[in-house]
Amino acid sequence: MTEYALITGASAGLGAEFAHQLAAKGLNLVLVARREDALSKLAEHLKEKYQIEIHTLACDLSKPEAPVHIFDHCQTLNLKISWLINNAGGAGHDLIADRNWADHAAFFQLMMTSIAHLCHLFIPDMVAAKKGHVINIASVAGRIARAGGCNYGPTKTYVVALSEELALTYASSGVKVCALCPGYTHTDFHETAGLMEMKQKTPSWLWYSAETVVREGIDAVQRGKSVYVSGKLYRLVDPILQSVWTRRFFKIPARI
Ligand SMILES: NC(=O)c1ccc[n+]([C@@H]2O[C@H](COP(=O)([O-])OP(=O)(O)OC[C@H]3O[C@@H](n4cnc5c(N)ncnc54)[C@H](OP(=O)(O)O)[C@@H]3O)[C@@H](O)[C@H]2O)c1
Numbered sequence: 001m002t003e004y005a006l007i008t009g010a011s012a013g014l015g016a017e018f019a020h021q022l023a024a025k026g027l028n029l030v031l032v033a034r035r036e037d038a039l040s041k042l043a044e045h046l047k048e049k050y051q052i053e054i055h056t057l058a059c060d061l062s063k064p065e066a067p068v069h070i071f072d073h074c075q076t077l078n079l080k081i082s083w084l085i086n087n088a089g090g091a092g093h094d095l096i097a098d099r100n101w102a103d104h105a106a107f108f109q110l111m112m113t114s115i116a117h118l119c120h121l122f123i124p125d126m127v128a129a130k131k132g133h134v135i136n137i138a139s140v141a142g143r144i145a146r147a148g149g150c151n152y153g154p155t156k157t158y159v160v161a162l163s164e165e166l167a168l169t170y171a172s173s174g175v176k177v178c179a180l181c182p183g184y185t186h187t188d189f190h191e192t193a194g195l196m197e198m199k200q201k202t203p204s205w206l207w208y209s210a211e212t213v214v215r216e217g218i219d220a221v222q223r224g225k226s227v228y229v230s231g232k233l234y235r236l237v238d239p240i241l242q243s244v245w246t247r248r249f250f251k252i253p254a255r256i
Contacts, residue, residue: 002028002053002080003027003028003081004027004029004030004053004055004074004080005018005022005027005028005030005082005085006029006030006032006081006083006084006085006122007019007029007030007031007085008032008061008085008086008087008088008118009032009033009087009088009089009137010032010039010042011031011034011035011042012033012035012038012187013187014087014137014187014210014213014214015031015033015085015087016042017210018085018087018135018214018217018218019042019046021211021214021215022085023049023050023052023054025218026050027052028054028079029046029055030055030056030070030073030074030079030081031043031054031055031056031057032056032057032058032059032061032088033058033059034058034059034060035058036058039056039057040056043055043056055077057069057070057073061109062109062110062114063106063109064109064113066114067118067120068121070118070121071118071121071122080125080129081122081125081126082126082129082132082133083132083135084119084122084123084126084132085134085135085137086115086136086159087135088110088114089110090107090110090189091152091189091192091193091195092104092150092151092155093151094150094151095150096150104151107151107155108155111155111156111158112158112162115159115162116162119134119136119162119166119177122134123166123175126174127170127173127174130173130174130175131174131175132175132176133221133222134163134176134177134178134221135177135178135180135218136162136163136178136179136180137159137179137180137217138156138157138159138179138181139153139156139181139183140181140182140183140229140234140238141153142154142155142156142157142158142159142181143157143160143181143229143238143241143242144241144242144247144250144251145251146252147252147253148254156181159179160179160181160227163177163178163179164179164226164227167224167226176222177221178217178220178221178228179226179227180216180217180220180221180228181227181230181234181238182208182213182230182234183208183230183231183233183234184202185207185208185210185213185230186207206233208230208231212230212231213230213231216228216230216231217230
């Protein structure tokens with residue numbers, strides 16, 4: 001049976017870059033996101049360039065039924081998923097200022113529950129096959145609490161914790177799990193979130209390309225890293241953020 005990489009959020013940014021780099025390795029692809037047209041366009045391009053098989057599936061991962069729908073789709077087509085890239089995500093809402101709880105529930109579903117659910121559905125077959133790679137996209141924002149982040153960072157902290165536990169649990173089974181933690185990365189993320197003004201004000205040396213982040217992430221999971229911070233600068237800063245000696249200096253309360 002030919003092997004597939006399943007990539008969520010493949011219609012743009014890091015997900016599309018994962019599709020390019022995993023296709024270049026000869027893997028077949030299952031591409032998932034809400035925008036079917038963008039997925040189809042990418043699929044056509046990669047099929048022609050790499051002569052691989054690609055399936056696209058338009059799916060909203062903020063809906064609780066989405067992970068089972070994706071899994072059933074792969075089962076029906078008999079697609080063996082040996083790489084799972086849980087990448088779909090967005091900036092979310094202000095937990096306190098946005099008074100519509102349904103927005104927050106959908107955000108938790110997209111950012112945490114769908115990732116746990118897809119791991120729950122796809123990892124057993126990887127364990128049975130004694131091989132598999134799972135990359136869960138977290139963020140540097142999940143590595144330390146910060147004022148004003150409200151909800152995005154905590155969801156990424158969960159993704160790191162989940163990935164580390166899964167990595168430890170399945171280390172001896174041949175299944176490798178990695179939380180990839182990018183810092184600022186050039187994708188559509190900030191434009192979609194209405195954060196272009198912030199992006200323009202942030203120094204350019206803090207920004208990495210999607211190509212670098214994805215290349216480092218693929219390399220990290222293959223080397224068995226359970227958490228990997230992408231970008232030299234962020235890798236340098238991360239141990240300082242995690243240190244019990246220095247951590248408190250980086251927690252600056254907001255003035256309300
Ligand atoms: N860019 C950064 O600076 C940065 C830094 C750290 C971490 N990250 C993380 O990296 C991941 C990818 O983001 P990106 O930077 O590549 O942003 P992006 O260019 O905006 O891409 C986001 C992707 O997620 C998909 N998506 C969003 N909501 C979805 C939903 N409800 N259901 C299914 N798919 C959905 C989008 O596709 P559709 O709109 O077609 O559904 C798109 O393909 C996210 O988890 C983000 O939190 C980004």
